[in-house]
Amino acid sequence: MSSVPVRAAIGSIIILLLASGIAGAGDIDINASVDRTEITLGESINLTISVSGPVRRIDKPDLPNLSKFDVYSSGTSSNISIVPGAINYQTDYSYVLMPRKAGAYTIQPARVKYKGKIYSTNPIIIKVSRQAQAKQAVPSKSKSSRRTSQNQQTSSDFFIEQDVDISKPYLGQQTTMIFRFYQAKNLYEQPQLQWPDYNGFWVEDLPPQKTYNKMVNGKTYRVTEIRKALFPTVTGKITI
Numbered sequence: 001m002s003s004v005p006v007r008a009a010i011g012s013i014i015i016l017l018l019a020s021g022i023a024g025a026g027d028i029d030i031n032a033s034v035d036r037t038e039i040t041l042g043e044s045i046n047l048t049i050s051v052s053g054p055v056r057r058i059d060k061p062d063l064p065n066l067s068k069f070d071v072y073s074s075g076t077s078s079n080i081s082i083v084p085g086a087i088n089y090q091t092d093y094s095y096v097l098m099p100r101k102a103g104a105y106t107i108q109p110a111r112v113k114y115k116g117k118i119y120s121t122n123p124i125i126i127k128v129s130r131q132a133q134a135k136q137a138v139p140s141k142s143k144s145s146r147r148t149s150q151n152q153q154t155s156s157d158f159f160i161e162q163d164v165d166i167s168k169p170y171l172g173q174q175t176t177m178i179f180r181f182y183q184a185k186n187l188y189e190q191p192q193l194q195w196p197d198y199n200g201f202w203v204e205d206l207p208p209q210k211t212y213n214k215m216v217n218g219k220t221y222r223v224t225e226i227r228k229a230l231f232p233t234v235t236g237k238i239t240i
Contacts, residue, residue, distance in 0.1 A: 013130070022224070024178060027053065028051065028052065028053030028054075028055065028058060028114050029050075029051070029052050029053060029119070030049065030050070030051050030052075030061060030110065030111075030112050030119045030120065030121050031049070031050045031121055031122075032047065032048070032049050032050075032107070032109070032110055032121035032122065032124060033047075033048050033050070033105045033124075034046065034047050034048075034061070034073070034107075034124055034126070037124065037125065037126055037127065038097070038127045038129070039126070039128055039129075040128070040129050040130065041099060041101070041102050041126075041128055041129070041130055042213060042220050043094075043098075043213055044096050044097060044098045044211065044212065044213050044222065045057070045069075045096070045097040045099075045126060045231070046094065046095075046096060046097075046211070047094070047095045047097055047107070048091070048092050048093070048094050048095075049061050049063075049093045049095075049110050049121065050090060050091070050092045050093075051090070051091050051093075051112055052088055052089065052090035052091075053088065053089065053114075054086065054087060054088060054089070055089065055114070056089050057113070057114055058089075058091070058112060058114055059113060059120070060093065060112075061093065061110045061111060061112040061121075062111050062112065063095075063110055064107060064109060064110055065108065066097065066106035068099060068100060068103075069097040069098060069099050069100065069105075070097070070098040070100065070186060070224070071095055071096070071097055072095065072096040072098075072211075073093075073094070073095055073096075074094040074095060074096050074209065074210075074211050075094050075209060076091060076092065076093055076094070077091070077092045077094070078090065078092075078206070079177040090232065096211045096222070097120060097126075098213075098237070099110050099126070099128040100235075101128070102128045102129055102130045103128055104125065104126070104127050104128070105125070105126045105128065106123050106124070106125050106126070107123060107124040107125075107126060108123055109121045110120065110124055153194075155182040157183065158181075158183050158184070158185075159180065159182050160179070160180065160181050160182065161179075161180050161182075162177060162178065162179045162180070163177070163178045163180075164176065164177050164178070164240075165178070166178060169232055170232075171232055171233075171234075171235055172224075172231055172232065172233075173230075173231070173232070174229050174230070174231055175229075175230050175232070176206065176227055176228070176230070177228045177229075177230050177240065178225060178226075178227050178228055179225070179226045179228075180223050180224070180225050180226075181193075181223070181224040182214070182216065182221040182222075182223055183221060183222050183224075184219050184220065184221050184222075187234045196240060198228075198230060198240065199238070200232060200234045201230040201231060201232055201233060201238070202231040202233055203229070203230055203231075204226055204228065204229040204231075205227075205228055205229075206227040206228060206229050209224065209225065209226050210223075210224070210225040210226075211223065211224050212223070212225070
């Protein structure tokens with residue numbers, strides 16, 4: 001007779017624990033991070049805003065006022081992690097920030113709204129110092145630079161180049177193709193990149209895409225770098 005209430009009590013405890021776990025699973029997280037907090041004028045900062053939770057679709061976060069910076073979107077990436085009893089979705093929004101003046105700036109919280117609740121990131125303090133006057137280095141003409149596409153026009157505001165790390169691979173050996181897009185001015189629309197036909201190669205993308213600043217002939221360019229792994233499937237001379 002007394003064992004029945006005991007089993008009922010244990011069942012109630014299990015139900016309450018399960019209910020508690022389900023209620024907690026509805027929360028989401030939003031975080032902001034930068035690759036560095038101290039730079040010199042002319043350099044850039046990579047800002048990443050990550051939104052994660054048990055929901056596949058969440059609105060894109062609202063950015064704070066970034067009027068002290070030139071802001072460029074550098075892409076979005078998503079991933080899913082699965083653990084026993086739970087699925088977590090994460091989306092990373094990446095931006096490149098270029099400060100317009102030297103000084104100390106605070107990146108205010110980014111926000112996202114979910115089920116009537118506002119989630120915010122922590123503020124980030126950035127220190128921008130004036131560019132140190134230094135002698136400009138003259139690029140050396142290495143084997144790599146001689147293989148670079150000769151179509152670049154360093155006097156213009158935009159140019160591209162491509163290179164490979166191994167120009168004489170054996171059959172099946174990976175050689176890395178490096179594509180760079182140089183821009184000295186802001187873009188008002190996204191350029192369309194058309195890849196060539198990689199006949200004679202097996203091709204794989206090598207993310208992530210990189211963005212950085214580089215001085216060329218006294219002019220500062222923002223460089224977008226994309227890499228691909230090329231595996232030759234035939235012997236002989238192959239032209240990219």
